[in-house]
Amino acid sequence: MNASRTARDRARAELTQEIKNEARRQLAVDGALKLSLRSVARELGMVSSALYRYFASRDELLTALIIDAYDAVGERAEKAAEEGAPRERWRRACHAVRAWARAHPHEYALIYGSPIPGYAAPQDTVASAARVPMVLIRILRETNPSPAFEGPPLTEGLAGQLRALGEQVTPDGERIAPDLPPQTLNRGMVVWTQLFGMLSFELFGQFVGSVDPADEFFDHTVEQLADFLGLPPAR
Amino acid sequence: MNASRTARDRARAELTQEIKNEARRQLAVDGALKLSLRSVARELGMVSSALYRYFASRDELLTALIIDAYDAVGERAEKAAEEGAPRERWRRACHAVRAWARAHPHEYALIYGSPIPGYAAPQDTVASAARVPMVLIRILRETNPSPAFEGPPLTEGLAGQLRALGEQVTPDGERIAPDLPPQTLNRGMVVWTQLFGMLSFELFGQFVGSVDPADEFFDHTVEQLADFLGLPPAR
């Protein structure tokens, strides 16, 4: 009953994958703007209308690609941060994210650039989007940070937002980080935005004429952010 | 001889402006993706082909809008940082940029989001794009920073890039910042990327579920960055 069902389903799943692969290929060449359903259909040897059996719209295809991209970069970060001292894990995660971003600039732009269509549905994407920041949070939870400088005290409202963030439950029923003090979460937010701010500037060309190539600036800043977080010095 | 010529030219300049204004209007509503030459022409009561007398292509129109946007946010930042103590100028510039970004999210996306077409020509845009970072550099030049913490030493190559950056000449023949030590320029680069990293995350929806609304996080981070830069404490 489901050997045959899965036969159909398997064919369907395979073709769905092929469509996404071809779309990703065109994405890497021409960018999201130029990606057209008709041309991926053409390339796959089918007619454009047939493709609508698999994705209800161009936006839905894009959304699928967005989720895949979040998962791809998230997985890279997770793998990179698997083991080592906190500072080493932080370094490796940063470099893994940058390597992925530079290898797939258009996919990076898809997820961290301007939201392309009439905004892809957020809810499906959040779980995947959270994987990178979760890597950072895990590093912070398993270390005892001693930040390089204090910084201004948190305001009441901000501390509240951060505490609520730490209490949020993931899809698998765990709380994100009930043990992390708001100050630590705040520092995490800062380095998170800094990391992707750097990558966006590098990939979107804001660095041309200043720190371009950005390798050394990136490395230095990653180290500075580790100090800022208070990750114990390496070696 | 040129009273009449300028008569023609004035009509032309006016219509060029009207086209950009209408395009900006549609941009604010539908986003850059949906902006179509035909519909701005339609709205202006002319036929699409006539519009090509003013902009050679859709991309050229977009590029014009990009330059205008850079100039708009640059001017806001300059105005905001006109006077006051360094820290106050920094604060006001940051808030001016954020206010503009929130008021014109699609224009912000145009310049700080993913590069839209096959990359708009950079050279025309750099002068306008540099206005915001130049505001920051001017603040740094007119203060005597005492940063809140040292951070790792600059590598040789990075220091070289930053010195070269300081020696670059602006269109009006001035050097950018020959007097600023590389360490200071490096801190400037960091806060610059942090500022726009935060804004991009806020506007592109990465903060939903964490520090959303981002007002307090933004304010706090601006202050923290001022400490990081070593701007003398206010009052």
Added chain:
DNA sequence: CCACGTCAAGAGCAGTGCTCTCGGAATCGT
């Protein structure tokens, strides 16, 4: 005054996303 340069208009091309309908094929219930 008239020729030249500028301009808006229109038709047309190639391409797009998306819809609907139509036959054929695979699958399922019996």
Added chain:
DNA sequence: ACGATTCCGAGAGCACTGCTCTTGACGTGG
């Protein structure tokens, strides 16, 4: 094993896009 149902690819077609080329009118400068 067969009929019913569900799925799927093909094709035509609609409304739209950016862009090109030609045509005819208008204002201006010699």
